[in-house]
Amino acid sequence: MALEETQEQNQLHFLVIPMGSPGHYIPTVDMAKLLAQHGVQVTIVTTPVNALRFGSILDQAIQSGLPICFLEFPLPYKEFGLPEGCESIDDLPDMKMTGALMQAYTSLQTQVEQYIEQLNPRPNCILADTFLLWPGETAKKFQIPRIMFDGMNCFTQMCNHVLHLSKVYESVGDSELESFVLPGLPDRIELTRSQLPFAFNPKIKGMSDYNEKLRVSESEAYGVVVNSFEELEQGYVDEYKKVKGDNVWCIGPLSLCQKDESEKVQRGNKSSVNKNECLKWLDSQETGSVIYACLGSVSRVEPAHLIELALALESSKRPFIWVVRAGHKTEKIEKWIEEQEFEKRTKDRALLIHGWAPQLLVLSHPAIGGFLTHCGWNSTLEGVCAGVPLITWPQFQEQFYNEKLVVQVLRTGVSVGAQKTSVLWGDDDKPGELVKSEAFVKAIEMVMEEGKEGEERRKRAKELSKMANKAIEEGGSSHRNMTRLIEAIKNQERNTKLI
Incomplete structure (x- = not known):
């Protein structure tokens, strides 16, 4: 080249x-x-x-x-x-x-x-x-x-x-x-x-x-x-x-700058899910009904924390896409998914992506109603571009800043309530703060609700999306x-x- x-x-x-x-x-x-x-x-x-x-x-x-x-x-x-x-x-x-x-x-x-x-x-x-x-x-x-x-x-x-x-x-x-x-x-x-x-x-x-x-x-x-x-x-x-x-x-x-579908799929790592399979699943869902949960490319979240997230997604009774990735600890969470038959018991309303997801493609689909994110800036901005309200679960570094920007300044997101770092960089074996499933469910409901606050949040998110596209x-x-x-x-x- x-x-x-x-x-x-x-x-x-x-x-x-x-x-x-x-x-x-x-x-x-x-x-x-x-x-x-x-x-x-x-x-x-x-x-x-x-x-x-x-x-x-x-x-x-x-x-x-x-x-x-x-x-x-x-x-x-x-x-x-x-x-x-x-x-x-x-x-x-x-x-x-x-x-x-x-x-x-x-x-x-x-x-x-x-x-x-x-x-x-x-x-x-x-x-x-x-x-x-x-x-x-x-x-x-x-x-x-x-x-x-x-x-x-x-x-x-x-x-x-x-x-x-x-x-x-x-x-x-x-x-x-x-x-x-x-x-x-x-x-x-x-x-x-x-x-x-x-x-x-x-x-x-x-x-x-x-x-x-x-x-x-x-x-x-x-x-x-x-x-x-x-x-x-x-x-x-x-x-x-x-x-x-x-x-x-x-x-x-x-x-x-990724304009067509193939560019969105190819961006980053090779996708771990077939593009057509992913789109077919999304096409079968109602507009604005799906929660997309993805915690970034350098995710090192403890399996115990991911289990709380999984249980919350299940308890929400809403369709969801969960990108399962935990760095070198992925094997442990995959074992839990298999032993608990989590994928089997949620198969009617869930799509689990084991590895790398075509995130731009997913977020741009009209079925997505909320994005549960670690608040890395790339993901946060991609959520803004898609006009999707965010459920914020910052892990470390500047991610807590990004949560403040989204929740307090832009008012397009709801926090799960993380008070401190859940990933201790360089100390992978020490678990950080555990956010319980009830906190995830509460934040999910606030983002997905059909009441006045939820509607205003969605309206602001759509306005920011238009501004983003106009800017380029x-x-x-x-x-x-x-x-x-x-x-x-x-x-x-x-x-x-x-x-």
């Missing part, structure tokens, strides 16, 4: 460097396609396993004539004590190995720099995941503008910013459940220490140093690309621009921002030639 090394005159060349995790990789590939659709030559740095994983959707883009390709480098997993073929966070047998995987990715720096040295002309821009430090060093070495791809949203960035500046969480001492208000935000947002990302947990070894390096790296970047759209969180976009300067471009929702159309805010981003890099190139 190599492109010719020569560039057309005046055609920009972006070198895109994703992080090894589906939640980062998928929107990065979406963004690369979007850049290519705007006439930019795009080269995506990847590794063999990830090239296989995302190759089909890229092949489709290349066949359609888009100037996009993978630049594949081997990842020395053995050198860093990783299992064979382990090139992504969701492949790790233990989250304690995340640091080793990040170190392995750092080893790509030398190979990437050797590639850049051979190019004439060199790339006009390096667009790299915000969590990768080494692309900043490479950009400085070759004097190439670097743009960070932020896979989160401006709301999350502002929460992190005010927490870093104010240290307001210190006001509650060691209490994990006493709430505090984040100062200076457009809305009143309350959190507890147990709901904060790992960056604010002094007990996690090395996290403080890493985050300080990230802050320095961010300050040196030319700009930030955000997978969001201005109309969704205008107040927070404005505040973030005050912090970062004007070079903040909201170009999302990136998932909406020609003349929309995200389309304009993509044009501005490209123009900014063109101007940088012109200024460089004048020096």
Whole structure:
């Protein structure tokens, strides 16, 4: 999948460097396609396993004539004590190995720099995941503008910013459940220490140093690309621009660049369910009647927690799709499903997907009435695009921020009431907070109810969906921002030639 090394005159060349995790990789590939659709030559740095994983959707883009390709480098997993073929966070047998995987990715720096040295002309821009430090060093070495791809949203960035500046969480001492208000935000947002990302947990070894390096790296970047759209969180976009300067471009929702059915199915991993079987099942359900439950690509939820969810879905008496996945603990929950004959006893109104689901395809179906989600930003935004109300069950990291955005600011979701982290990153054997089935059932009923509150929630969700689709159309805010981003890099190139 190599492109010719020569560039057309005046055609920009972006070198895109994703992080090894589906939640980062998928929107990065979406963004690369979007850049290519705007006439930019795009080269995506990847590794063999990830090239296989995302190759089909890229092949489709290349066949359609888009100037996009993978630049594949081997990842020395053995050198860093990783299992064979382990090139992504969701492949790790233990989250304690995340640091080793990040170190392995750092080893790509030398190979990437050797590639850049051979190019004439060199790339006009390096667009790299915000969590990768080494692309900043490479950009400085070759004097190439670097743009960070932020896979989160401006709301999350502002929460992190005010927490870093104010240290307001210190006001509650060691209490994990006493709430505090984040100062200076457009809305009143309350959190507890147990709901904060790992960056604010002094007990996690090395996290403080890493985050300080990230802050320095961010300050040196030319700009930030955000997978969001201005109309969704205008107040927070404005505040973030005050912090970062004007070079903040909201170009999302990136998932909406998948236009046809085949693209929606191919996005991410190979689907674990037949597309036609899935659609046939959905077609047989009433409009807005189905609950879709999926907890993300890096799900490490304890089997005991998933059992509570399963019992709640059964107790709801509503049709549902449940994506069964628990990382290396999947075998335990699968055993429970088999022993309890759960699939058999719910077969008249349930579809269980064991592995990877074609989420965009499912969410876009009119039968879906509610999305039970872990509040990862990709899933949250995909729910927004589909116009579906959310049932929120955040697990860790910025997911509690996203819940606040959905439930309090956008008012399109209902929380199951999780008060603290249920997944302890790097400590997979310690169970976090258990949410009982009754809490799930209550939240499901509130989202699916036909009363005034439920109707208003659905109405707001549909309005946001229309805004999202309008944002990416020609003349929309995200389309304009993509044009501005490209123009900014063109101007940088012109200024460089004048020096």
